Every structure is written in structure tokens, then in C-alpha cells.
Amino acid sequence: MALPDAIDGEAMSAHGVAEAARPIRRRPLHDEVTERLRDMIVEGQLAPGTRVNEAALCGQLGVSRTPLREALKILAAEGLVDLLPRRGARVAGLSAAELGELFEVLSGLERTAAELAAARASEADLARLTALQARIEQHHAARNRHDYAHDNHALHEAIVALSGNAVLKEVHARLMTRVRRARYMALLSQERWDESVAEHAGILAALAARDARRAGELMHRHVARTGEVVRAALAG
Known part of the structure; x- marks a missing residue:
């Protein structure tokens, strides 16, 4: 009976040596x-x-x-x-007109992503989204905009990834670098920041209920509302 343990130990040792021998990859x-x-x-x-x-x-x-x-x-x-x-x-500058067009497209993309994710995400996937939302709520309570913005970005990207649609994910990624500034600007409004946290919770609840129509509607409204707030700020 001790034989499997010995084999496992040798395998683990060999794995440890292999891991130690791997070069450390440094970011450029x-x-x-x-x-x-x-x-x-x-x-x-x-x-x-x-x-x-x-x-x-x-x-x-x-x-x-x-x-x-x-x-x-x-x-x-x-x-x-x-x-x-x-x-x-x-x-690069920001214009209200350009952001209006960006958020029109983004709200449609993320609506579709939420609808697909409601049908395709596993229970483990949904648990990871819930954990991410918990971190987001902690950042909000601590008024930590920097970490909130990073995890908010991660949450939206995760839902898009859970759509299982590679084309949607590719198009979304191209837009996100231009949209992140606008999303951060929306956080400068405390009222909008508070709304966003509650809206996330509603979206995740719809995903957990596998209610694709409601998940899509809530996501579309959430993204479109952010666009409205930023355009109003720029116009002001």
C-alpha cells in the first residue's frame, strides 16, 4: 500500500525539480x-x-x-x-460624440455577451463572478477607485469571455482601451458609482437565475447609463 505514495512522492519531487529549472519570465x-x-x-x-x-x-x-x-x-x-x-x-482627446457612438456599440455587445453567458457559464464560472463582485463591493466601501476600476474592468471582460463567442470577445477588446477612461470618469460621480455597484449585483443575479433576457436588459441599461453620465460630464 505504500507503493503509490512513494511513486507520488517521486513524481512530486521530479515536478518540483522541473518547476525550479524553468526560467523566470520577466516582463519586458x-x-x-x-x-x-x-x-x-x-x-x-x-x-x-x-x-x-x-x-x-x-x-x-x-x-x-x-x-x-x-x-x-x-x-x-x-x-x-x-x-x-x-x-x-x-x-488623445475625448469627445461626447465619439463616446456616444462607442457606448452605443458597447452596450449592444455586452448585452449579447450577458445573454449568452446566462446560458453557457458554469456554476464555477458564476462563483468566480460572485467573488469578483465581492471584491468590487469592498473597493467601493473603501472608496478605492483605482482597484475598483481594475476589478470592474475584469468583471465586464469576464462576462464577455463567458459568452463563449471569440468574435464578440475580439471586437470588445478593441473597444475597451478607449472606453476605460470613460468608465473611470463615471466613478467620479459618487451617485453613479453607488448605482453601478447595485446594477452589477442585479446582473449577476440574472445570470445565476439563467434569465438571459433579463441579464441582457440589465447589462444594456448599465452600460448605456454609464455612457450618459460621461457624456453629460463632458458637455458640462
């Missing part, structure tokens, strides 16, 4: 710089329309201009930065 420096700059743009630390001061950012982030410029190229491809020939870079 420009990826880390990209993430930091993306957060700074999303959270308004780098305001729309402002020129990017490369020297100041290099000093702030402790990097050279090479990874910074690589990061700016990535952010330009995402629509967050405009590269100006021979004049550096500028944080």
Missing part, C-alpha cells in the same frame, strides 16, 4: 511602462489633450526614453495617445 520593461502610463491616462493623471513630457515621465518612472517611446507606440495603437511628427506625443 516597456510592457510595465505601458501599463503605468495607461493607468495614468485612464485615471486622468495625464489629462486629455496634454503633451507628454518625456523627460518628466522618465524621471518619474525611473526609465530611459527607449521603453517610454515603445510604450507610447502601443498606447497610440490603442487610441489613447496621438503621436505628433517631430513633436512628441499628446494624450
